[in-house]
Amino acid sequence: MLKAEQIQSNWETFLNNIETHISSPRKEKLLEFYKKYEERIVMMPAAHKKEYHSAFPGGYVDHVNRVVRCSLKQYELWKEEGVDTSTFTIEELVFSAINHDLGKMGDEEHASYIPQTDKWRKEKLGEDYMFNKSVPFASVPDRGLYLLQAHGISYTFNEMLGIQTHDGLYDDANTKYLKTFMPEQKPRTSLPYILHQGDLMAARIEFEMEWLPKLKGENSVESQNKNFTLTSKSKSNVKSKALNTVKSEGLKSMLDSL
DSSP, X not given: OOOHHHHHHHHHHHXXXXXXXXXXXXXXXXXXXXXXXXXXXXXXXXXXXXXXSOXXXXXXXXXXHHHHHHHHHHHHHHHHTXXXXXXXXXXXXXXXXXXXXXXXXXXXXXXXXXXXXXXXXXXXXXXXXXXXXXXXXXXXXXXXXXXXXXXXXXXXXXXXXXXXXXXXXGSGGGHHHHSOOOGGGSOSSSHHHHHHHHXXXXXXXXXXHHHHHHHHHOOSHHHHTSOOOOXXXXXXXXXXXXGXXXXXXXXHHHHHTO
């Protein structure tokens, strides 16, 4: 699991990706948005269940940063193999990667993932978090796109398509975009495929990091269902110099309590 120092470092990398790859005026609007919801997003998990990827405090930002890295590496591979890079820009790819799972944050007032209160579900099903019933249902891509436009952050058609279809054919809603045999109906850019492969790569790596050591070394159901959260040993090491760089007192308090 992540220590406070790594959570803080990941957040700095997250903001730096915006600074580096996104042009004005969107850059300033994105930074304003993410800093507004910093305390929530920094500590968000990437999923509600430990059997999924990065379902721990700080897992969301850790995952998004990895998707950015993997997508850029996939871009280089596709470019080397002859993909038409004129159909999208690096900024579009990185913007889509940064915001592909934004809908997981919930709405302006409520977080999507909150601590699980059902002891049985937590211990037997590995659900450290549960879905917040205060948040009206929407798919992750739909909510993410809504949040962007609601805060005056524009996106291109390519970015909309990338965010909408980032789960590939794992999401049946993407069939109309990705499972068509008519040339004129196929995506006219490879951005959605590159982003999906970057996301898939990141999620698989996170699964392996979390689960392969446990599956190799611990065979009992009880061991595999253990509540893998920040350990007491981790908690004893979090008061580091990294906390001195945190401006938000609320966020500093949350990190210091890990």
